[in-house]
Every structure is written in structure tokens, then in C-alpha cells.
Amino acid sequence: MRTLLAVGFLALMPLGPAYAQDKEAWCTNEHMMKMDAQVAKMTDAKMQKSAEMHLSQSKAAMKKKDMSGCVKHMEEAHKAMGM
Numbered sequence: 001m002r003t004l005l006a007v008g009f010l011a012l013m014p015l016g017p018a019y020a021q022d023k024e025a026w027c028t029n030e031h032m033m034k035m036d037a038q039v040a041k042m043t044d045a046k047m048q049k050s051a052e053m054h055l056s057q058s059k060a061a062m063k064k065k066d067m068s069g070c071v072k073h074m075e076e077a078h079k080a081m082g083m
């Protein structure tokens with residue numbers, strides 16, 4: 001019985017606060033550097049422009065400590081990158 005409860009608890013974990021923390025991990029200098037490198041490797045010029053635009057908006061939001069804005073633009077940048 002105790003084992004079942006533990007397994008059930010672990011299965012629910014990814015839906016909890018860890019999920020939001022994952023997204024806020026996007027708004028770090030480290031992630032921005034990874035994004036810059038990946039956007040530079042894109043082959044579709046139109047999508048690359050879109051990704052660059054959202055990435056710079058995401059960076060601007062990060063500087064203003066606007067986490068939800070940063071995450072929102074990062075999601076758009078990821079979409080443009082096909083992620």
C-alpha cells in the first residue's frame with residue numbers, strides 16, 4: 001500500500017510546481033546563450049527572423065524581471081524553431 005502511494009505521488013510530480021520552474025529556467029543567461037547558438041544554426045531564413053524577434057523580446061522581458069513575458073516570448077521563439 002505504501003509503495004503504491006509513493007509511485008502515485010512520483011507520477012504526479014511533473015504536473016506540480018516543477019513544471020513552472022522548468023519554464024523559468026528559460027529566462028537565464030545560460031539558456032539565452034544556447035538559444036542564440038541554435039537560432040544561428042537555423043536554415044529557414046523566415047523562421048529564423050521570427051525566432052530572433054521573439055528571442056530579443058524574451059531577453060528584454062528578462063531584463064525587466066518580467067518572468068511571464070519572458071516565458072511567453074520564449075515559447076514563441078521555440079515554436080518558430082520547431083520545438
Ligand SMILES: [Cu+2]
Pocket residue numbers: 026031035074077078
Ligand atoms: Cu529557449
